[in-house]
Amino acid sequence: MGEAKMVDVSGKDVVLRIARARGFIRLREESLRRVKEGSVEKGDVISVAKVSAINAVKKTPEILLLCHPIPIEGVEVDVSIEEDGVSVEVEVRAHHRTGVEMDALFGVSAALLNIWDMMKRYEKDESGLYPETSIESIVVVKKIKRTEEK
Numbered sequence: 001m002g003e004a005k006m007v008d009v010s011g012k013d014v015v016l017r018i019a020r021a022r023g024f025i026r027l028r029e030e031s032l033r034r035v036k037e038g039s040v041e042k043g044d045v046i047s048v049a050k051v052s053a054i055n056a057v058k059k060t061p062e063i064l065l066l067c068h069p070i071p072i073e074g075v076e077v078d079v080s081i082e083e084d085g086v087s088v089e090v091e092v093r094a095h096h097r098t099g100v101e102m103d104a105l106f107g108v109s110a111a112l113l114n115i116w117d118m119m120k121r122y123e124k125d126e127s128g129l130y131p132e133t134s135i136e137s138i139v140v141v142k143k144i145k146r147t148e149e150k
Contacts, residue, residue, distance in 0.1 A: 006066050012097040016146045017070075020091040021104035023138035025112045027085045031122040036081060042118040045086075049111040050077040053090050056110030060103040070096045070103065077111065086115055091142070101140050108138055 027035075035045045042048075054075050061067040074093040079086060090107035092100040112135045116123075123133040 004066060006068065007098075009068065009097040013147065014095050014097055016093070016095055016144070017098070017100045018091065018093050018142065018144040018146075019099060019101035019104040019140060020089060020142035021101065021108045021139065022087065022089045022141050023108040023112050024082075024087050024136045025085050025115050026132065026134045026136060027115075027119055028123060028132050029084075031119050032081060032085070034122060035086065035119070040118055041121060045115055045118050046079045048118060049079050049086070049088060049115050052114040053077045053088065053107035053111035057090065057092055057103045057107040060106045064102055064106060067102050068096070068098050070094045070098070070100060072100070072103065075107065077107065079111070086112075088112055088115075089141070099143065099145065101143055105138060105140065109135075112138070 034040050038044060054077060057072055057075050061069045072092060072094050076091040078089040088108050088111040090104045092104045094100050116133065123130045125131055
């Protein structure tokens with residue numbers, strides 16, 4: 001007990017790794033209206049969510065300490081306003097010896113937390129709590145490991 005180590009991946013082949021993760025934040029109807037109208041005091045919620053996801057992907061091994069630093073080759077972030085909240089999907093691509101699913105999950109998590117931060121003023125109740133706000137269903141929806149032919 002009390003031990004931690006980074007897994008040795010040196011014996012694995014470098015292949016294309018793709019992972020896509022998704023998550024959702026439930027928001028009040030009034031908050032969603034503000035997001036759609038662009039009338040959130042802190043700024044453009046969608047743009048901030050996208051940039052924060054990309055930044056989180058790049059910084060994953062700084063926070064998730066046993067993750068390998070991976071040379072990320074591409075990040076796609078999709079943010080969509082739904083009937084009862086906002087959905088975020090992050091896809092990460094890299095050629096490496098280990099997968100990028102943690103990077104995608106971390107990107108989704110950071111985007112959703114930034115949305116919460118930007119919307120908290122509108123989500124609080126009289127006691128300062130958030131009874132209708134929740135981050136839900138952060139999952140990996142796609143994982144690909146592909147050897148490319150030359």
